[in-house]
Amino acid sequence: MLEPGILNLYRDANLSDKEINQMPAFIEGSLDFYGTSAFDKLFEYFAFETQEMPYDVAKARTETPDTWILDFLEAYIR
Numbered sequence: 397m398l399e400p401g402i403l404n405l406y407r408d409a410n411l412s413d414k415e416i417n418q419m420p421a422f423i424e425g426s427l428d429f430y431g432t433s434a435f436d437k438l439f440e441y442f443a444f445e446t447q448e449m450p451y452d453v454a455k456a457r458t459e460t461p462d463t464w465i466l467d468f469l470e471a472y473i474r
Contacts, residue, residue, distance in 0.1 A: 402473055409441035423470050430462040438465050 398406075398416070406416045415434040422429040429435050439461050442449040448468070452458040 399473070402469070405469075405472070409437050409445075411437055419469070423466055423473070429466060430460075435462055435465070438469075442468070 403416070406419065411419070411434055415432075415437070418427060418432075418434060421427040422432075422434065439449075439454075442465060443454040443461070449461065449464060450458070453461055453464045
C-alpha cells in the first residue's frame with residue numbers, strides 16, 4: 397500500500413493505476429523506466445508543472461531526467 401503523499405503525487409501527475417502499480421519496480425530498477433508513459437507524465441509534471449526538476453537536468457546536460465525522477469521519488473518515499 398502506498399503512502400497518501402506519494403499516491404497524491406502520482407495522481408497529480410496523471411498516472412494511471414497501472415502506471416502507479418509499476419512505479420515500485422521502476423524505482424527498484426527491475427523495469428526500464430525511460431520511454432514509458434509514466435516517465436513522460438512524470439517528466440512533464442516535474443519539468444513543467446511544478447518546475448522542481450532543474451533546467452539542466454530537463455535538458456539532460458548535468459544528469460538524465462529519468463534518473464533524477466527515480467532518485468527524487470525514492471527520496472520522497474523514504
